[in-house]
Amino acid sequence: xxxxxxxxxxxxxxxxxxxxxxxxxxxxxxxxxxxxxxxxxxxxxxxxxxxxxxxxxxxxxxxxxxxxxxxxxxxxxxxxxxxxxxxxxxxxxxxxxxxxxxxxxxxxxxxxxxxxxxxxxxxxxxxxxxxxx
Numbered sequence: 314x315x316x317x318x319x320x321x322x323x324x325x326x327x328x329x330x331x332x333x334x335x336x337x338x339x340x341x342x343x344x345x346x347x348x349x350x351x352x353x354x355x356x357x358x359x360x361x362x363x364x365x366x367x368x369x370x371x372x373x374x375x376x377x378x379x380x381x382x383x384x385x386x387x388x389x390x391x392x393x394x395x396x397x398x399x400x401x402x403x404x405x406x407x408x409x410x411x412x413x414x415x416x417x418x419x420x421x422x423x424x425x426x427x428x429x430x431x432x433x434x435x436x437x438x439x440x441x442x443x444x445x446x
Contacts, residue, residue, distance in 0.1 A: 334360050343417040
């Protein structure tokens with residue numbers, strides 16, 4: 314069996330809470346095409362998600378390490394919304410993705426803006442303005 318080495322300190326997984334597992338699976342599947350595996354009570358009713366097919370490379374700078382999730386930190390500003398960790402999801406067409414978010418029952422919280430030469434972002438929220446799908 315081949316051994317894979319992950320660079321020390323690389324973020325390779327994310328977790329978000331849910332209140333309704335079936336609704337979360339439907340929302341992220343319909344909105345972003347994620348696939349899922351519903352694990353049983355022996356695994357804490359965990360909802361394991363795959364966000365990309367094997368071998369896919371996200372639209373990241375070529376120097377980015379494969380198998381890691383890059384990110385950043387921002388100064389806390391109590392008068393700004395969403396002052397908590399967030400997950401950024403890559404999509405081909407941000408406006409089409411915004412429509413899918415709405416169609417799946419989510420809320421788009423603003424307009425997209427370009428923050429890198431190769432990327433735009435737009436905040437969204439899951440159904441009923443809760444942090445859990």
